[in-house]
Amino acid sequence: MIPDYHVDLNSKEMSVKFVGTDQIIINDREYRYNLEEVNGNYYILRLGEKVFRINRVSGEKNNQLLLIDGRYFETEVRTNLEQKARQVLSNVKQSNRNSLIKSPMPGMVLKLKKNAGDTVAQGESIMILEAMKMENDIKSPFSGTIKEIFVSEKSPVEKGAQLFLIG
């Protein structure tokens, strides 16, 4: 089955295919659906037997910010073509740049626990980032050798700033 769309939900990826005018297949789950647009910010979606009242906080063509029963979802929708382009791009990145660890939040680097050249295991603590008065342990999402460290102790970092390059 070739999906119509690829949807990132928070950090998860799912595939979507439309069948006819009122059926949708999400991964391998098939539903009949009906969507009522109350206004541009409020939708009632019937998916199978379930009814969802969805608050659309904001959104563009490809990105939606949605609230359902107090849960907050951020989605990104890609067509097959966009999906392919992304895969090619990320392959290029992977081969050139190894694995980059970025800062999940703004804060201050309190302590670096590793030096360039050290090996790290997945889940191993690599640095302590202070934010909101708490010391947060930053763990490596990958195993490998530290190729480069982009920050120093006592320096502030922005969200998304490059921290470590692991190869």
Added chain:
Amino acid sequence: MYFKKILVVNRGEIALRVFRGARELGIKTVAVYSDADVNSLYVKYADESYHLPGTTAGETYLNIEKIIDTARKCGADAIHPGYGFLSERASFIQAVEEAGITFIGPSSKSVEMMGSKTGARRIMQEHGVPFVPGTTDPVESIEEAKAFASKIGYPVLIKASAGGGGKGMKKVSSPEEIDEAFFSAKREALSAFGDSAVYIEKFIEEPKHIEVQILGDKFGNYIHVFERECSVQRRHQKIIEESPSPFVDKATREKITKTAIEAAKACNYYNAGTIEFLMDSKRNFFFLEMNTRLQVEHPVTEMISGLDLVKEQIKIAAGEKLSYKQEDLKINGHAIECRVYAEDPDNNFLPSTGRISFHRIPTGPGVRVDEGIEGGSDITMYYDPMLSKVIAHGSDRSSAIQRVKMALESYSIAGVQTNIAVLLWLLNNRSFLSGKYSINLIDKEFLPLVPGAWKEQLDNGREDAAVALSAILRERSRNSANNLRINEVLNDNNWLDTE
């Protein structure tokens, strides 16, 4: 009139809460704000507001000189400290007293006696109040820490003498971990409380956290307003609190509340205070610390007792006698509070910063929200990531739980990740519902399901709904050019036809 004008040296939901209490008594309110809080909700709610230049707590909400100066300038005749920041700093209370302004809280002397956790333990020892084994003085060096830890046996806790709220607190299971924990605790203590002193106590296995709310006036009268249970904690930070405790029976309640009043008397305490205990599985309890201020979780006590603790604090500070006698108070039903934090549970619970793009507060029978934010508020990295507290009251525990669950499900916050889904997971957890769980509930039952798995347990199709809506909207925008398929989707669906 008790006071003309109250300055609140705090921010967020608690500043707003105190303003509400003061306003009910016809008292004018004054806010102070840092650079980062210029547009915060509480600032807009006050009658007057004054800028404290800077962003760090040290430059602003901990800046005693600047605060006293502001209080003088605006003509405030009383200062309420909220919780955290300067609320338990004896030198601040002294400075307030010397400036001829009334401090809404205990005397600097009581705070000094109880504010140092080690000093408090010595006083409890003298008054026969049971406490957790550990040092009665701050531990000065790493060598001393190691020696003492081996003496009482691992695991131990290293705690900030001036602390609270889990900041500057580290568990140490073996001698190998003690160096890092000791210095990390000292650093956190220094940055959070301006005092790096730490002490060590024995780690009690599988305890519950039970605390007693007390009120005392300046004439030596005391009452207790029953206990709260705050055993749902992550990294020693309370997340869900309730009153009464489902674990405390009548006999234990009598004993623990009596002990709490003894503890308050031991430091000639007046105003609102909380005595915290750890309780083991046999309902033995140990003094943990006294919080000489209003607690974050005070609303659950208000909901079951009918008291307004902020108004009581103001009246006591103004020199009134307690307006209630012990026999006037009884437990009415059950109340539960959930703290809503800006954090990402699947990303190591890291604080989530950003702008609140949407905010709608839940309502319903028995529901109360103490909020610190509104749509457009900026959540920065400078302060505690708590956004608001959702509190529900019911005739019994299960109805309170049901109501708080419904409230959380209809609470809409967008723009930052919150822990609402975690709260809902906890409120559906079997151990939590049975009432038989310890402060290790989250470590033992929740963390093994992070990331991801815990969400699926409660998802109930919502993820698919979010994906479906996003894909349908994209599909419609794609087809809107020829407008063919979209019309079919909108108008020609045969939902009611059964095949």
